[in-house]
Amino acid sequence: LLLLYFFCIQCGSIYVGIMGFVLAQLCLYVKAFGCHVCGKTFTRKCDLNVHMRTHTGEKAFACDICEKRFLRKSHLNVHMRIHTGIKAFCCDACGKRFCDGSTLKKHMTTHTGEKHANCDACGKGFRDQSVLNKHMRTHTGEKPFSCDACGKRMCDQSTLKAHMRIHNDEKPFSCDGCCKIFRDQSSLKKHMKTHTGEKPFSCDECGKRFRVRSVLKKHMRTHTGEKPFSCNACGKRLCDKLTLESHIRTHTGEKPFSCEACEKRFRDKSTLNKHMKTHTSEKPFSCDICDKRFYSWSTLKKHSRTHTNEKPFSCDECGKSFREPSILKRHIKTHTGEKPISCDVCGKRFRDSSGLKCHVRTHTGEKPFSCDLCGKCFCEQSSLNKHVKTHTDEKHVTREKDFVISQI
Numbered sequence: 001l002l003l004l005y006f007f008c009i010q011c012g013s014i015y016v017g018i019m020g021f022v023l024a025q026l027c028l029y030v031k032a033f034g035c036h037v038c039g040k041t042f043t044r045k046c047d048l049n050v051h052m053r054t055h056t057g058e059k060a061f062a063c064d065i066c067e068k069r070f071l072r073k074s075h076l077n078v079h080m081r082i083h084t085g086i087k088a089f090c091c092d093a094c095g096k097r098f099c100d101g102s103t104l105k106k107h108m109t110t111h112t113g114e115k116h117a118n119c120d121a122c123g124k125g126f127r128d129q130s131v132l133n134k135h136m137r138t139h140t141g142e143k144p145f146s147c148d149a150c151g152k153r154m155c156d157q158s159t160l161k162a163h164m165r166i167h168n169d170e171k172p173f174s175c176d177g178c179c180k181i182f183r184d185q186s187s188l189k190k191h192m193k194t195h196t197g198e199k200p201f202s203c204d205e206c207g208k209r210f211r212v213r214s215v216l217k218k219h220m221r222t223h224t225g226e227k228p229f230s231c232n233a234c235g236k237r238l239c240d241k242l243t244l245e246s247h248i249r250t251h252t253g254e255k256p257f258s259c260e261a262c263e264k265r266f267r268d269k270s271t272l273n274k275h276m277k278t279h280t281s282e283k284p285f286s287c288d289i290c291d292k293r294f295y296s297w298s299t300l301k302k303h304s305r306t307h308t309n310e311k312p313f314s315c316d317e318c319g320k321s322f323r324e325p326s327i328l329k330r331h332i333k334t335h336t337g338e339k340p341i342s343c344d345v346c347g348k349r350f351r352d353s354s355g356l357k358c359h360v361r362t363h364t365g366e367k368p369f370s371c372d373l374c375g376k377c378f379c380e381q382s383s384l385n386k387h388v389k390t391h392t393d394e395k396h397v398t399r400e401k402d403f404v405i406s407q408i
Contacts, residue, residue, distance in 0.1 A: 242268070 033048040034041045037055045042048045050072060053060065059069035061076040065083045070076045078100045081087065087097035089104040093111045098104040106128050109115070115125030117132040121139045126132040134156045137143065143153035145160040149167040154160040162184040165171065171181035173188040177195045182188040190212050193199070199209035201216040205223045210216040218240045221227065227237035229244040233251045238244040246268040249255065255265035257272040261279045266272040274296050277283065283293035285300040289307045294300040302324055305311070311321035313328040317335045322328040330352050333339070339349035341356045345363045350356045358380050361367065367377035369384040373391045378384045 033043070033045050035048060035051055035055075037052075040051060042051065052058075053071045059071055061070045061073050062068070063070075063076060063079055063083075065080075068079065070079065081099040087099055089098045089101050091097070091104060091107055091111075093108070096107065098107060109127040115127055117126040117129050118124070119126070119132060119135055119139075121136070124135065126135060137155040143155050145154045145157055146152070147154070147160060147163055147167075149164070152163065154163060165183040171183050173182040173185055174180070175182075175188060175191055175195075177192070180191065182191065193211040199211050201210045201213050202208065203210075203216060203219055203223075205220070208219065210219065221239040227239050229238045229241055230236065231238070231244060231247055231251075233248065236247065238247055249267040255267050257266045257269055258264070259266075259272060259275055259279075261276070264275065266275065277295040283295055285294045285297055286292065287294075287300060287303055287307075289304075292303065294303060305323040311323050313323070313325050314321040315328060315331055315335075317332070320331065322331060333351040339351050341351070341353055342349045343356060343359055343363075345360070348359060350359065361379040367379050369378045369381050370376065371378075371384060371387055371391075373388070376387060378387065
């Protein structure tokens, strides 16, 4: 009697006869291999072995060039294209090339506008599940990734990776146009538009154009009046997250940004950048009318209003108009009677920090404003300005007129 033996390449079992052949074939389709950790099943033992690495954290495949490690050989193969520069997958719509098919697939949705992953909490649509997962953490407040250096927690791995470069001062992305270097790809991408002048995002309300969508989004709130971010300490509402973070530092006193030249510290990066120009004497922005030069675009904009006499900021209470929002803000306190800032020495209260700063000099005796003509010193700029007029011909002319009138 001739017996036929069938060997299953999947699980190693041996089957006899015609029925054995059928059973051996079924092994290819039955998920006989189960994970004892999460219960997930697989048709092949090798697939189970790969899956188990997600629990053990084992990354058996390492890159020979940068030593980065991966769970699967296929992931390593895709990664190697970063070093070789091979981008085998091409977008038929725009010709842009990619290292792998999955990235191309995600990119294609930018042309089709397809957003098949929707948030159950707010209904917002996303192009892929990974972006939705990241978005969901804005609702849950979950920040599963923490920095080993400072303990700060992040909602996703890429943000943590970019943050880590602050500690090791790593800036791997450089601009081909001016050689300026950046910590992340997105910052480089934004910067590149300063060379091309490209501003693809426009405001439907006023037509103003922007280089990046996030800045447009922030700008739109100036039309809608929306201020979705609130301070837990004082309840003040702000229009964007960065402004909120900077505001919170007014409560904590934290000044994380320091000047390398003089070690002066600042609450936000933008103020530090403006300050740095005082050391380089760089004043890239000039007035078209009087040619006066300025450190920043915002300062030039304020100055331009002295020529046009434009006062776009008005008080709802009395209708008085002002050139700057900060002056309007100070003025509003004359109606409310609010004096939130107090002197540590005598307890006297003030509407703003500049008023307090001038007052403190009455205690310290500091007189930083001096007259170039006679050397007399003053506590305030306004007092110096009044004094300077005593040296000018304008004062003498006034006195002569008074004398002539008295003679008549």
